[in-house]
Amino acid sequence: MPGKVNFAKMNGLGNKILVVDMRGRTDRVTPAAAIALASASETHFDQIMAIHDPRAAGTDAFIDILNNDGTGSGACGNGTRCVVQALAAETGRRSFTFQTAAGILQAVEHEDGMISVDMGAPVFDWQRIPLSEAFHDTSRIELQIGPIDAPLLHSPSALSMGNPHAVFFVDRDPMTFDLARIGPMLEHHPLFPEKANITLAQVTGPAAMTTRTWERGAGLTLACGSAACAAAVSGARTGRTGRNVTITVASSPNRQALTIDWRETDGHVIMTGAAEWEWDGQLDPQTGQWARTITGAAAS
């Protein structure tokens, strides 16, 4: 299906997102196009959020999520907030229901511009995270790196937030760890048959945490929303925090924060935070060829 589509370069706390409008088409952004877009500095991204026509009754859109290595994901919290901001600006609506490979998500833009996404309920069953070995209790699984008697990182909480996560609790600022070296080893560890997003989380109070994430399929990113959800849930699950937590994302510009509420009533995780538009363009979803949209005085 030839022809270019509109896209917006956006970010969620620095997490680089391309929101691509694939509505009215039956093709998808190809992995080759994603890799080509990721290789150019201006369009370099962590995730593509491709908006497709709805595929299920009661939903507004199907969102196809691609990492910058061309692989797919079932969840992207920061990207979902970007999609909400883009669609709210286009339609004037404030609430949306999306379908992703992992299920149905509800999201709302508030009066102050903050966006909340219901990321659904976390999954703790080892087969569904998935892990390659049986663990009765996935809140502290047997995995460590570093010297056997003084491990650098150990006993992460494992869970799925629509995508697989391992959260290692640490006792110092996550920025002081060499995550660029450690991250790939853990992402590809044989315990994670579908790989995993790797988060370091420092608890700084009963309702506060600082995180940094090595993302599956994207590497070291400035922020990861589903990882913030995974860290908050893991904090509460292991008795380190309550269920309502402010997550300072250590690597994000100005150490911005997300608030995460692991709701008592239905066990869903509600993530709230900002999204930011940067610029618009057009791209070819087959090849990744792209150009900026020229606006204002420059266009005349």
Ligand SMILES: N[C@@H](CCC[C@H](N)C(=O)O)C(=O)O
């Ligand atoms: N940045 C995202 C997570 C994106 C998906 C992840 N890399 C995966 O493959 O699971 C977020 O904000 O949640």
